[in-house]
Amino acid sequence: MVTAVSSAGTTGTLDSESPGLADGVVMNGIHRSFGENVVLRDVSLHVRPGEVYALLGENGAGKSTLMRILTGLLPPDAGAITVDGVSLADGGHNRIAMVHQHFMLVPSMTVAENFLLGRSRGVVGRSRLRRMGEEIAALADDAGLACTPDARVETLSVGEQQRVEILRALHLGARYLLLDEPTANLAPTEIHSLLAQVRRLATDLGVGIVLITHHLEEVIEAADRVGVLRGGTLVSERPVSDVTTAELARDMVGRDVGLGIRRAAAEPAGHCMLELVSVSVPGQLGDVNLRVRAGELVAVAGVEGNGQSALEDVLSGLAADSSGAVCIDEREIDTSSPRDLREAGVGVVPADRYTRGLVKSLGIDTNLAIDSYTTPPVAQRWGRVSRNAIRQRAERIIAALSVKAPSPRTPAGTLSGGHAQRVVLGRVLDGEPDVLVVAQPTRGLDIGATEFVWDTLVEHRSRGAAILLISSDLDEVCSLADRVVVLYRGRIVAEFDEGPFDREAIGSAMGGFQEAAA
Numbered sequence: 001m002v003t004a005v006s007s008a009g010t011t012g013t014l015d016s017e018s019p020g021l022a023d024g025v026v027m028n029g030i031h032r033s034f035g036e037n038v039v040l041r042d043v044s045l046h047v048r049p050g051e052v053y054a055l056l057g058e059n060g061a062g063k064s065t066l067m068r069i070l071t072g073l074l075p076p077d078a079g080a081i082t083v084d085g086v087s088l089a090d091g092g093h094n095r096i097a098m099v100h101q102h103f104m105l106v107p108s109m110t111v112a113e114n115f116l117l118g119r120s121r122g123v124v125g126r127s128r129l130r131r132m133g134e135e136i137a138a139l140a141d142d143a144g145l146a147c148t149p150d151a152r153v154e155t156l157s158v159g160e161q162q163r164v165e166i167l168r169a170l171h172l173g174a175r176y177l178l179l180d181e182p183t184a185n186l187a188p189t190e191i192h193s194l195l196a197q198v199r200r201l202a203t204d205l206g207v208g209i210v211l212i213t214h215h216l217e218e219v220i221e222a223a224d225r226v227g228v229l230r231g232g233t234l235v236s237e238r239p240v241s242d243v244t245t246a247e248l249a250r251d252m253v254g255r256d257v258g259l260g261i262r263r264a265a266a267e268p269a270g271h272c273m274l275e276l277v278s279v280s281v282p283g284q285l286g287d288v289n290l291r292v293r294a295g296e297l298v299a300v301a302g303v304e305g306n307g308q309s310a311l312e313d314v315l316s317g318l319a320a321d322s323s324g325a326v327c328i329d330e331r332e333i334d335t336s337s338p339r340d341l342r343e344a345g346v347g348v349v350p351a352d353r354y355t356r357g358l359v360k361s362l363g364i365d366t367n368l369a370i371d372s373y374t375t376p377p378v379a380q381r382w383g384r385v386s387r388n389a390i391r392q393r394a395e396r397i398i399a400a401l402s403v404k405a406p407s408p409r410t411p412a413g414t415l416s417g418g419h420a421q422r423v424v425l426g427r428v429l430d431g432e433p434d435v436l437v438v439a440q441p442t443r444g445l446d447i448g449a450t451e452f453v454w455d456t457l458v459e460h461r462s463r464g465a466a467i468l469l470i471s472s473d474l475d476e477v478c479s480l481a482d483r484v485v486v487l488y489r490g491r492i493v494a495e496f497d498e499g500p501f502d503r504e505a506i507g508s509a510m511g512g513f514q515e516a517a518a
């Protein structure tokens with residue numbers, strides 16, 4: 001049994017006593033609209049203590065909205081929710097915690113100091129810190145989640161930080177955890193251990209877990225039951241033992257989805273379109289040499305935080321202190337100018353769609369026009385812009401990428417994560433750049449959209465684009481790449497020249513075990 005102290009100072013317990021009828025998170029008839037847009041329709045769902053419930057759904061299906069309602073961030077228009085028999089409003093929400101993809105920890109503080117944040121007035125004495133350290137160690141031991149209380153958070157890997165977040169939620173008294181795409185930023189080796197830990201939390205400690213993921217094999221590996229939301233309605237709910245990934249895909253998107261290998265045909269790729277010569281960014285990227293030919297897709301595999309964003313910055317013209325050379329079509333380009341790079345034919349789909357890809361407060365149409373204000377037909381004489389051209393371009397891209405939005409003028413910040421990503425992709429791909437740099441292009445996308453993006457990248461490779469794919473998704477890398485390099489701690493530590501690729505060797509190199517790589 002694990003003892004957990006709630007934020008209110010009361011002591012909660014985690015054990016696996018048998019659930020009663022009222023136990024669990026019980027949602028009844030949840031309904032929610034945004035204006036005319038009905039996002040959740042009469043959703044009733046029961047997550048029991050000790051079970052892992054996977055919630056699936058296409059982009060925009062309503063998963064995040066349901067989670068926000070569950071954590072009390074958003075009121076439902078209709079319906080009721082109880083947690084172990086207590087309504088949300090009466091404190092039920094204290095038993096539910098969301099574990100975000102972007103962690104809420106202070107990097108410069110230790111784990112124990114983070115646990116004490118907001119819970120102690122004034123200076124925290126050594127003995128208080130020591131006691132907290134002991135509580136964390138005991139909780140970590142019971143939960144099977146290794147954790148060092150006096151480690152500084154900034155020294156921990158993404159997987160370790162995620163464990164701290166989970167432990168903190170349990171320590172605050174949560175008995176139900178909402179995990180939103182918890183494997184999105186993990187090394188392949190960490191994914192299986194996280195899923196095993198999630199199972200253990202449920203089975204051994206009786207924690208109820210809602211697992212949101214777009215990776216169907218993770219559902220089969222870790223969940224007990226799976227529910228599928230489509231268009232805001234819960235269209236199916238069954239035990240995982242009764243279902244295959246193909247059936248889940250059909251439930252989600254209403255058709256068969258194929259995410260097989262899409263390497264180029266054997267014909268040789270063209271001349272070198274993108275070359276990086278000894279590119280370095282102090283503290284982030286060291287001596288990177290890379291060549292991508294026209295009609296070739298080279299994948300830079302790696303877990304984020306290993307130099308990926310510096311590489312993206314260099315190729316976007318945003319790395320102030322880079323050295324080395326970037327050549328496009330054998331001509332060296334000034335990488336201190338985003339415009340020079342764009343005019344040389346480089347298009348970048350950034351990993352962070354919100355801070356780099358979109359202006360949240362502006363409409364989809366304006367966001368889609370952002371890099372075409374200086375070129376016709378959007379640019380007109382005397383510095384004027386054509387509203388008509390902006391609208392037509394927006395309608396074309398929205399239709400091509402099936403962006404789900406009430407209107408082209410809808411603010412980009414109100415789109416679901418997956419549809420926001422489609423807008424960014426659509427804008428860059430529409431310019432048919434000669435060199436396409438795509439960072440984490442399908443993160444957060446549903447399988448139907450992933451299939452679409454993969455096919456689109458293959459189409460662009462076939463028209464002769466040189467594509468640099470920066471990705472932490474091993475399936476994506478192995479399915480799409482003609483060549484693979486692995487970036488670890490800012491350096492290329494392994495190269496794989498020809499498929500079929502050895503997934504295990506690439507995965508090991510991504511986790512820093514180069515010896516295992518070819």
Ligand SMILES: Nc1ncnc2c1ncn2[C@@H]1O[C@H](COP(=O)(O)OP(=O)(O)OP(=O)(O)O)[C@@H](O)[C@H]1O
Nearest residue numbers: 034039059060061062063064065414415416417418
């Ligand atoms: N604050 C808001 N204002 C207006 N519309 C919103 C708001 N929040 C969400 N929506 C709309 O609700 C719908 C469902 O979005 P939600 O984020 O719940 O989907 P999701 O299933 O989590 O998708 P994804 O997998 O892409 O994250 C979308 O059409 C979205 O545009």
